[in-house]
Amino acid sequence: MRAVRRGVILVAEDDEDDRLLIGAALARTACPPDVRYVTDGRELLDYLCRRGTWSDPQGSPVPDLVLLDLNMPRMSGRDALCVLKQDPAFRCLPIVVFTTSDDARDVKASYEAGANAFVTKPSTLAELSRALAAIADFWLAVARSPVEGARVEARSAAIPRPPR
Amino acid sequence: MPALTRLVPVMPSMTPNTALSLVACGLALALPHGARHLAQAFAGFAIVIGGLTMVEYGTGRDLGIDHAFIQGTLRMAPQTSISLTLLGLALLARRTPGRESVTQPLAVLPVLLCYLSIVGLLFNATVPVFPLATTMALNTAVAIVLVSLGLVLSQPGSGLLYRWRSTGPGGRTLRFLLPAFVLLPPFLALLRSWGESAGAYDEGFGIALQATAMLALLATGVLVHSRSLDAAESERAGQAERFRHIVENIPEGVCVIDACGQVLYANARLDALLGRRTRSGLSLSDCVEPQVRTLFHDFLRHAEHGPARATLAVRCEGAELRSLRFSATPLPDPLAPDRGGTLLFAIDETSRRLAEGRLRERARALEQSLRDVDAFARLAAHDLREPLRKIQLLADRASLDATTTADALLRIRRSAALLQAGLGDLLAYSRLAASAHMVRGVDIGAVVREAEERLGERFRSAGASIVVGVLPTINGDPALLCELFVHLFDNALKFRRADVPPVIRVASNPRTGGKVELTVEDNGVGLDPADAEQLFEVFRTLHPRDRYPGSGIGLATCRRIAELHGGEITARGVLGEGAVFSVLLPVHASLGVPPECVPSDAE
Numbered sequence: 001m002r003a004v005r006r007g008v009i010l011v012a013e014d015d016e017d018d019r020l021l022i023g024a025a026l027a028r029t030a031c032p033p034d035v036r037y038v039t040d041g042r043e044l045l046d047y048l049c050r051r052g053t054w055s056d057p058q059g060s061p062v063p064d065l066v067l068l069d070l071n072m073p074r075m076s077g078r079d080a081l082c083v084l085k086q087d088p089a090f091r092c093l094p095i096v097v098f099t100t101s102d103d104a105r106d107v108k109a110s111y112e113a114g115a116n117a118f119v120t121k122p123s124t125l126a127e128l129s130r131a132l133a134a135i136a137d138f139w140l141a142v143a144r145s146p147v148e149g150a151r152v153e154a155r156s157a158a159i160p161r162p163p164r
Numbered sequence: 165m166p167a168l169t170r171l172v173p174v175m176p177s178m179t180p181n182t183a184l185s186l187v188a189c190g191l192a193l194a195l196p197h198g199a200r201h202l203a204q205a206f207a208g209f210a211i212v213i214g215g216l217t218m219v220e221y222g223t224g225r226d227l228g229i230d231h232a233f234i235q236g237t238l239r240m241a242p243q244t245s246i247s248l249t250l251l252g253l254a255l256l257a258r259r260t261p262g263r264e265s266v267t268q269p270l271a272v273l274p275v276l277l278c279y280l281s282i283v284g285l286l287f288n289a290t291v292p293v294f295p296l297a298t299t300m301a302l303n304t305a306v307a308i309v310l311v312s313l314g315l316v317l318s319q320p321g322s323g324l325l326y327r328w329r330s331t332g333p334g335g336r337t338l339r340f341l342l343p344a345f346v347l348l349p350p351f352l353a354l355l356r357s358w359g360e361s362a363g364a365y366d367e368g369f370g371i372a373l374q375a376t377a378m379l380a381l382l383a384t385g386v387l388v389h390s391r392s393l394d395a396a397e398s399e400r401a402g403q404a405e406r407f408r409h410i411v412e413n414i415p416e417g418v419c420v421i422d423a424c425g426q427v428l429y430a431n432a433r434l435d436a437l438l439g440r441r442t443r444s445g446l447s448l449s450d451c452v453e454p455q456v457r458t459l460f461h462d463f464l465r466h467a468e469h470g471p472a473r474a475t476l477a478v479r480c481e482g483a484e485l486r487s488l489r490f491s492a493t494p495l496p497d498p499l500a501p502d503r504g505g506t507l508l509f510a511i512d513e514t515s516r517r518l519a520e521g522r523l524r525e526r527a528r529a530l531e532q533s534l535r536d537v538d539a540f541a542r543l544a545a546h547d548l549r550e551p552l553r554k555i556q557l558l559a560d561r562a563s564l565d566a567t568t569t570a571d572a573l574l575r576i577r578r579s580a581a582l583l584q585a586g587l588g589d590l591l592a593y594s595r596l597a598a599s600a601h602m603v604r605g606v607d608i609g610a611v612v613r614e615a616e617e618r619l620g621e622r623f624r625s626a627g628a629s630i631v632v633g634v635l636p637t638i639n640g641d642p643a644l645l646c647e648l649f650v651h652l653f654d655n656a657l658k659f660r661r662a663d664v665p666p667v668i669r670v671a672s673n674p675r676t677g678g679k680v681e682l683t684v685e686d687n688g689v690g691l692d693p694a695d696a697e698q699l700f701e702v703f704r705t706l707h708p709r710d711r712y713p714g715s716g717i718g719l720a721t722c723r724r725i726a727e728l729h730g731g732e733i734t735a736r737g738v739l740g741e742g743a744v745f746s747v748l749l750p751v752h753a754s755l756g757v758p759p760e761c762v763p764s765d766a767e
Contacts, residue, residue: 017554017575021561071547074695100550123553125560 007033007140010063012044012080013098014072021125022067022098025132033136034061041075044068045083048090063093064145067135068115070099070106078109085114092146094139176241178301180234181217185210185248186307192255193314200259207255214248221245241299243281247274247308254315268323271312278305283350287357333396337389345385352377417488417510420495425449425464428505437488437510438478448508453477453485467492467506475513487513548586551579589717596644596724606642608635608682612670615649619657626657628666635672636680639752640729648725649684651718652745656686659743664688679731679750687742696735722747 009026013019019037026035038044044066047054054060066084070077077097084090096117097110107118119135122128139145192206216229221242230239240248254270257263281300283289291297316324327338355377356370365373411418417434421427427446435441438451452460456476466472475489488510495507555576562572612632616623623630630653653668660666669685691699700723719733722745726733730750737743 015550015554017558017579020575021554021557024561074692100553121553123556125557125564128557 007031007064007136007145008036008061009033009065009067009136009140010036010038010044010047011067011098012038012041012072012077013067013069014039015069018069018121021128022132025125025129026136028129029133029136031136031141033064033140036060036063040072041077041080041083044080045075048084048093065135065139066093066095067098068095070097070101070110078113081110081113081115094143094146096135096139098135176299176301177238178304179230179240179244180237181213181230181232182240182244182248182301182304184233185213185252186304186311188213189248189251189255189311192252192259193311193318203259204256207252207259210248210252211256214245214250214252217245218242218249241281241301241304242296243277244300244304244308247277250274251308251311254312258315258318264319265322267315267319271315274308275312278308279346281305282309283353286350287353333389333392336392340388341385344381348381349378352381417508419448419508419510420505421448421464421508422505423468425461434510437486437512439484451478453479463490463492464506467508468494470494485514487517489513544590548583548590551583551586554579555583586717589721592647593717593721593724596721596728603639603641605637606640606645607637608645608672611642611645612649614646615653618646618650619653622654622657626660626666628657628660628668631667631669633669633671635670635682636674636751638680638749640749644725644728648722648747651722652684655718655745656684656688656743659686659688661687661689661740675748677750678752679748682747682749683744684747685742685744690737690739690741691735691743692739693736696737699735700733 011019011022013022019039023035023037026033036047038047046052047060048063050057050060068077068081077099081095081097084093084095091114094116095114096119097115098119098121099106100121102120110118117135119131122131188206188209192203192210195203195206213229216227217240220227220229220239230237250270251274254267254274257270258267278300281298282302282305284298285302285305289298319325320329327334328342329335330338352374356374359365359373360367360370412431412433414431415433417431417437419427419430419434425447427448449457449460449464453476459474460476463472463474463476471491471493473489473491475487478486478488491509491511493507494504496504558572558576558579562569609632612635616630622628649670656668657666664687667687669683671683671685673681673683675681700719719735723733726747726749731748733745733747735743735745
C-alpha cells in the first residue's frame with residue numbers, strides 16, 4: 001500500500017463563522033486534510049497563481065480540491081469558477097461549489113461553468129459534518145487526484161490579475 | 165263604302181292610295197324584328213306613293229299613280245302625301261339600325277298636319293286661295309296620328325315616351341302640360357265660335373277672348389314649369405348641402421385630388437390635420453415630408469388602379485410632425501372617364517402611435533421591474549437565510565462541545581444582529597416604492613443637517629467632522645432625500661481609515677438639462693473603480709462582513725431613491741484615499757413618472 005499523501009483542501013469562503021465551522025467539521029474526519037483558506041475570488045486566483053501573500057510554494061501547496069462559495073465580495077465564486085475552468089492550467093482542478101444557495105439556476109450555471117459538484121450548505125451541524133466527510137473522503141481517498149498524476153502546475157503568469 | 169271613306173257624309177273621303185299606304189305603314193310598324201327587311205319594303209311603299217303624289221302636285225302632271233290600283237278615284241290631299249312620305253321615312257329610320265334617333269323628329273310634321281286638318285274639319289274651315297288644304301279625310305288624319313303614336317310607344321328608351329316617364333321635373337311638366345296644350349286650344353276655339361254663333365259677342369271680341377284664354381293657358385304652363393324646376397333645384401341644393409355637411413363633419417380628413425395631385429376639394433378636418441388651408445389647386449405632395457414624398461407618389465399611383473393605404477409622416481404648419489394614415493380609392497367621373505380623380509381619407513395616427521409607444525415603454529419598465537424584484541427576492545432569500553443557518557450550526561456546535569459555548573454565543577449574537585439589521589433595511593427598501601411620496605421644494609442644506617443629527621452619536625464616537633458647501637433647493641421628497649444622506653454618511657463613517665479621523669464634504673454643482681449634482685466626499689478606505697457599479701446592488705458588500713458590518717442594502721437604497729427622483733448615483737474613488745458619491749438629481753423632479761416616449765417614425 002502506497003503512502004497516502006495528506007490531501008490539501010482550499011476553502012474559498014468570505015464568512016468567518018463558516019470558515020470556522022467548515023474547518024472544525026473537516027478536522028473531525030477520519031483522515032483530516034490540510035485545509036487552507038481564502039476569503040474571495042481574487043484571493044483564490046492569487047493563491048493558485050502564487051501571487052502576493054501566497055508566493056511561497058511551501059506556504060501554499062497545490063490543492064487537491066477547492067471548496068468554493070458563490071456569494072463573495074470583490075470577486076464572486078461564479079466569476080472565479082468561470083475563470084478557472086476556462087484556463088488550461090486549472091481546468092482539471094476539482095472544484096466543489098459549497099454554498100447557501102439552492103437555486104436551480106445557480107446549480108445549472110455552476111455545472112455549465114464546469115463545477116465538479118454542487119453542494120448546498122446544510123443547516124445542521126450533523127449534516128454539515130456528514131457532507132464534508134463525504135466530500136473529503138471521495139475527492140481525497142476514492143478519486144484519483146490530478147495533483148499526483150498529471151500534476152496541476154501552478155503557473156503564476158497563467159491568469160492575468162484582475163484590474164484593481 | 166262612302167260611309168267608311170268619309171265617316172261624316174259631308175267631309176272629304178279617304179282615297180285608295182292613302183288607305184293602301186296606311187296599311188303598309190301599319191305593317192311596317194307592327195312586323196316583328198325578324199321581318200325587318202319586309203317592314204323596310206312597306207315603309208318604302210308609303211314613301212313612293214306619297215313622294216310620287218307630291219311630285220304630281222309639284223309639277224302639275226298626272227303620273228297615273230292615282231289610278232294605279234283602283235280606277236276612277238281621286239288624288240289624295242297634298243298634306244296627306246307629305247305626311248305619308250315623312251311617316252314612311254320615320255318608319256324606315258325606325259327599322260334601320262343606327263338611324264332610330266331621327267324617327268320621332270320625322271313624325272312631328274305629319275302629326276301637326278293631321279292636327280291642323282282635324283281642327284280645321286271641326287270648324288268646317290275653307291282656304292279660298294288653296295282649296296286643297298282642307299281636303300284631308302278625318303279618318304286619314306286619325307290613322308296617321310295613331311301610327312305616329314305607335315312609333316312613339318315603340319321607342320320607350322328615347323324620345324317622347326322616355327321624357328313622359330321620367331321622374332324628374334321635366335317628366336312632371338310634360339305629363340301636366342302636353343295633354344293641356346293638345347286639348348285646350350281647340351276647346352277654347354269651340355267655346356269662342358259657340359259664343360259668336362249665339363250672338364253673345366262679335367268676332368273681334370271672340371279673338372280677344374281666345375287670345376286671353378291662350379295667354380292664361382301658356383302663362384299657367386310656364387309657371388307650372390318654372391315652379392317644378394325651382395323645386396327640383398332647391399331639393400338638389402339641399403341634398404348637396406346635406407352631403408357637404410356630412411363630409412365636412414366626419415372625423416376623417418377627406419379630399420379629392422386630380423391625376424396631377426392637385427386638390428379639387430378638401431374638408432375642414434383635413435385642413436386641421438395638415439395645419440393649413442388646402443385651397444383647391446394646392447398640390448398635396450407639398451404637404452408631405454420631403455423624405456417620404458416618393459412614397460406618397462407611389463401610393464397615389466397605386467390608388468389610380470384600386471384602393472391603397474399608406475401611413476406617412478406629415479409636417480404641419482406649426483412644425484409639428486404627425487403620422488397620418490391615408491386610404492385612397494379611385495373616383496371616376498361618369499361624365500368624363502379620362503378625367504377621374506382620387507378620393508383620399510386621412511386619419512391622425514399620432515396619438516395612437518404615441519400611446520402605443522408609451523405602452524411599450526411601460527411594458528418594458530414593468531418587465532425590468534419584475535426582473536429586479538426577482539433578483540432582489542433571490543438575494544434577499546440567500547442573504548437573510550445565511551445568518552439563520554449559522555445560528556443553527558453554531559448552536560449545534562455549542563451543544564456538542566461545551567468548550568466552544570462562549571465563542572458560539574458571541575457569534576450567534578453577531579449573526580442575530582446582522583439578521584435584524586438586514587430585515588429592517590429590507591423592509592425600509594421595499595417601502596420606498598410603495599409609500600406615497602410628497603413632492604415639494606426641499607432645502608438640501610436642511611436635509612443634510614437632519615441626516616447629520618440622526619447620526620449624531622456615530623459622528624461623535626468616530627470623531628468625524630462635516631464640511632457643507634452651498635446647497636440648492638430642489639423638488640423632491642424630504643424624507644427620502646434625508647434617508648439618502650443618512651445612508652451616504654453612514655457608509656462614509658463605516659469605511660473610515662483606522663488612523664485618520666473622518667472628514668465628510670458635501671457640495672453641489674449645477675449641471676445642464678435642469679439637473680444638479682450633489683457630492684458626498686470622504687477620506688476613508690476608498691474604493692476600487694472596478695467595483696464602483698457593483699456597490700449599488702442589493703446585498704453586495706465589497707468587504708468581508710467581519711471587517712465592516714452592514715447588510716449591503718444601504719447603497720442600493722440610495723440608488724433607488726435617486727432613481728425615484730429621476731436621477732442617478734455613481735461612485736468614484738481611489739483605494740486608500742477616499743471615495744466620492746455623486747447624486748445627479750433633476751431640479752424639478754416628479755416622482756415615479758417614467759420618461760415620456762417619443763413618437764415612432766412613419767412606416
